[in-house]
Amino acid sequence: MADLTPLLAFRWSPRAFDPGNELRPGEAASLLEAARWAPSAENRQPWRFALGHRDDDTWKRILINLPGGDQSWARHASALVVGAHTGGDAERAAYDLGQAMAHLTVQATALGLHVRQVTRFDRAGLATELDLPGDVRPLVVAAVGRLGDPYALPPDLLARETALRHRHPLPFLLLR
DSSP: OOOOOHHHHHHOSSSSSSSSOOOOOHHHHHHHHHHSSOOOOGGGOEEEEEEEETTSSSHHHHHTSSOHHHHHHTTSSEEEEEEEEESSSSHHHHHHHHHHHHHHHHHHHHOEEEEEEEOSSOOHHHHHHTTTTTTTTTEEEEEEEOOOGGGGGGGGHHHHHOOOOOOHHHHHHSSS
């Protein structure tokens, strides 16, 4: 494998979060600051975020719009972050939001945190729950926290959580 920074090599998207952990002062701000510095087309920064800390009102509004299977593990995350985009060019804005979420994820790794992103959720319900303006479109929910006990997960998720990580080989990814 090519030389890769540990921040990328050790990044992992777990489902087992520590239900007793809370983000330390400054960690949430650090994550959002990393996202703020992501590149964007024409520096438009078309991303918007909603942050809920475990059990606060925003967190609850986000959680109830996730599918039941994802609620079962996401409820243990220290924070839930909604990533949304704005602007007329939705494809470009979504790409830029993806960059911001990647920056947030790498920063989380640097802080000893983990992030698992979910893209299948009730977007309309979430937009209503958070009273988002019509031009703000939620695209992703990220669960953030410290690792928890994988054996606290249901058996089907435990098997996936403890399986070896697999990435496609580079030649597979190259266009011919």
